Amino acid sequence: MTQKMLSExxxxxxxxxxxxxxxxxxIVKNGEDAAIAAEKMGCPVVMKIISPQIVHKSDAGGxxxxxxxxxxxxxxxxxxxxxxxxxxxxxxIDGVMVEQQAEPGLExxxxxxxxxxxxxxxxxxMGGTMVELMKDVTLRILxxxxxxxxxxxxEINAYPLIAGYRGSKPRDExxxxxxxxxVSRFFxxxxxxxxxxxxxxxxxxxxxxxxxxxVIVT
Ligand code: ADP
Ligand code: MG
Numbered sequence: 049m050t051q052k053m054l055s056e057x058x059x060x061x062x063x064x065x066x067x068x069x070x071x072x073x074x075i076v077k078n079g080e081d082a083a084i085a086a087e088k089m090g091c092p093v094v095m096k097i098i099s100p101q102i103v104h105k106s107d108a109g110g111x112x113x114x115x116x117x118x119x120x121x122x123x124x125x126x127x128x129x130x131x132x133x134x135x136x137x138x139x140x141i142d143g144v145m146v147e148q149q150a151e152p153g154l155e156x157x158x159x160x161x162x163x164x165x166x167x168x169x170x171x172x173x174m175g176g177t178m179v180e181l182m183k184d185v186t187l188r189i190l191x192x193x194x195x196x197x198x199x200x201x202x203e204i205n206a207y208p209l210i211a212g213y214r215g216s217k218p219r220d221e222x223x224x225x226x227x228x229x230x231v232s233r234f235f236x237x238x239x240x241x242x243x244x245x246x247x248x249x250x251x252x253x254x255x256x257x258x259x260x261x262x263v264i265v266t
Contacts (some may be wrong), residue, residue: 086121087185108135153250175248
């Protein structure tokens with residue numbers, strides 16, 4: 049069966065329907081519109097390449113954070129497009145996302161895939177760009193109960209970073225549990241979604257925000 053990757057914007061739109069907080073965004077096709085969007089949204093903003101062929105946007109120089117002015121947004125647009133073309137000359141470029149910049153937080157990953165034997169499974173762990181290195185993830189077959197989600201959260205090695213470690217304040221574990229539940233529903237209720245990851249979900253002392261979404265559909 050042919051599979052297709054949705055854009056980050058399409059991913060955000062579905063997540064929002066399931067109550068999962070995502071940044072406000074605007075898709076732009078030229079530098080002038082990027083500048084206007086940045087100003088309207090309020091700097092700093094984050095800008096990212098939109099291309100079905102570019103799965104890991106940072107690897108392509110396709111993510112710029114901390115864009116602090118109209119002028120910076122104008123320059124960033126050109127740079128992101130140039131970087132993407134240099135990375136993959138054949139990549140179709142559908143524009144650039146201008147996103148509200150989320151506050152720094154603990155970066156976690158929530159993912160899902162379809163196992164040939166067990167069906168839909170959900171994974172949770174430490175996120176960010178070093179997930180492959182850390183391998184600190186846990187997994188459950190869907191559906192899951194709230195108790196199972198609570199266990200899952202406590203299972204990862206990095207759990208002390210959520211619970212509060214050496215004087216660092218605890219993070220919003222209740223919101224995290226709710227979001228994993230909402231994400232599980234999103235995965236189960238959408239049959240055509242075969243795989244996804246939210247990497248990272250930023251977890252705060254209060255609340256959370258998903259700042260990337262990769263969704264694969266059949
Ligand atoms: P990639 O395709 O490389 O995974 P991401 O969309 O995850 O690209 O962006 C790379 C990193 O940039 C994220 O891990 C996150 O730390 C940061 N980032 C992305 N979007 C935002 C945002 N809206 N606000 C703040 N930081 C962001
Ligand atoms: Mg990411």
